[in-house]
Amino acid sequence: MSVHYPEVSDKEYQDHYHVQDHALGRKVLRFLMWVSFPLLYLDFALQGIHQVTGLIEPRVLGLIVLRLAVCAYAWWILRVTGRRSDRPTFESHLYRWAILVLVTQLISDVLSPSTYLGHFIIDAWLCLIATIVLPLRPALLRQLVFAYFFASLALVFAKQFPSVFYQFTVIVMLILSTYSGQSIHRFLRHYRLKLLSAESELQRKETTDPLTGIANRREFMRVSENELQRHLRLGKPLSLVVLDLDHLQEINLHYGANVGDMVLVEVSKRMKRATRGYDCLARYGTEEFCVLLPEAGDEVGEKIAARTRSTVQAMPVAVGGRELKINASVGFATSREGDTVESMLRRAEEALMQAKEGEHPDEADALDATHPPQAFA
The missing domain is CATH 3.30.70.270 (Reverse transcriptase/Diguanylate cyclase domain)
Structure with missing residues (x-):
């Protein structure tokens, strides 16, 4: 037997889960700050030294600057917003930071050798996890993830694959990861909405006279x-x-x-x-x-x-x-x-x-x- 509770508005949803989403966003910022350093090492290992001159490639220097900018922006957001911040401000900073992260990763993918395909694992992981962990509004998340998905999909046709089957496997992997991330996000949001509706209804029953609808x-x-x-x-x-x-x-x-x-x-x-x-x-x-x-x-x-x-x-x-x-x-x-x-x-x-x-x-x-x-x- 299904139980139907009154629906809650988006504002009520955001206000209720703001503290949890704010804490989750700070964890994501810290995690990606540390992940940027292994990615930076990978960029340098793949294309850092010019084979003839033995000097650092200029494009790698630009990529290093971008990786460091991602870390610096994350550190600045953590410092400015603090443990508590109003949702619009924190969300706008997090949205711009996520754009910078994805653009940096796409530039790294483009600059990597045409025969290197390992970055597609990172791309699929980002398509899956970004929708789940980033505490942004669904519309903003869809913009980010689908833009990154189509950019990664276009990059598939610019790489040299050992076989058509390998290329087909990468395409399927990107599609499944993006679809799974969106599905999990919708399920989690639906679950949180139902939970909030049930809590609101229980609270209303505790404070309201059931006959007249006024306070008890x-x-x-x-x-x-x-x-x-x-x-x-x-x-x-x-x-x-x-x-x-x-x-x-x-x-x-x-x-x-x-x-x-x-x-x-x-x-x-x-x-x-x-x-x-x-x-x-x-x-x-x-x-x-x-x-x-x-x-x-x-x-x-x-x-x-x-x-x-x-x-x-x-x-x-x-x-x-x-x-x-x-x-x-x-x-x-x-x-x-x-x-x-x-x-x-x-x-x-x-x-x-x-x-x-x-x-x-x-x-x-x-x-x-x-x-x-x-x-x-």
């Missing part, structure tokens, strides 16, 4: 603790509103739990409209909602509390051909010196109980255990 009690307490400490440190006010639905149990008893769930969903939507975009709205209990109001003092908190209550009660909730009138009570508290989230909740709930005791709803709107909730046509 655990997430509300976590956010409240952080916000309270921040506001106390900055000396700014913080308010907390508690809203309790009246007679929800009677609605569940007379109309069924599914009707009560619909009421809860509608109430959460109305509370979102009544509060500010940066307020933290959560379902705190079965029929109790909490709203954390950053940078809100007594006046603002009282205003939002009254607006939330009036918005919830403004119109009946249409459920299954009925219109149920919803009543709610609210209480709020503003932070004080030395406050905790628990003490603020306690004061808000005390204010809520006082509001309940002070209310005298009309009998036509009241619900009790013996009479069903009023339905409005």
Whole structure:
């Protein structure tokens, strides 16, 4: 049985795996820095000394400069970017460095003797491994690898092979290595996307109320603790509103739990409209909602509390051909010196109980255990 998780965006993917990709990119830079020296020795051994004059070939001197430039650029990237760097900057440097590496290797291949074919092993290895280990965007990787593949393929027809079968084998090797690298890269990216989607979904379930889609009690307490400490440190006010639905149990008893769930969903939507975009709205209990109001003092908190209550009660909730009138009570508290989230909740709930005791709803709107909730046509 396959499980489908919500897809994540490219930005979420890049942000999540940035630290891992950054560390991988630094390892690749260090590895190729050291590999450049054996390749440099191979270049020098193949074509370094002129057979007549006994001097170093000028073209080999140019190749030595390029190999050293690759090492110097890698060292500079490691030094400048450090262990942490923003992704666009690191990616641009790594992309340019990869171009320099591949161009240098192609120049080495072109300058090597026409009868020397050992460099095709390095070419096939680069076509395979570059796509897998370079932490670049797929579009950039495809540009690099396919450009290098076609350049290596063109070089096949400029070399002298002992037989057509040998030449055919090299072509097949290049094709298979390039295809394998692309396939492995797609598989790894797909696997990481699925893993990130599953992690995001699990995190969402841990912090979200499954019925209403707003924050649950655990997430509300976590956010409240952080916000309270921040506001106390900055000396700014913080308010907390508690809203309790009246007679929800009677609605569940007379109309069924599914009707009560619909009421809860509608109430959460109305509370979102009544509060500010940066307020933290959560379902705190079965029929109790909490709203954390950053940078809100007594006046603002009282205003939002009254607006939330009036918005919830403004119109009946249409459920299954009925219109149920919803009543709610609210209480709020503003932070004080030395406050905790628990003490603020306690004061808000005390204010809520006082509001309940002070209310005298009309009998036509009241619900009790013996009479069903009023339905409005």
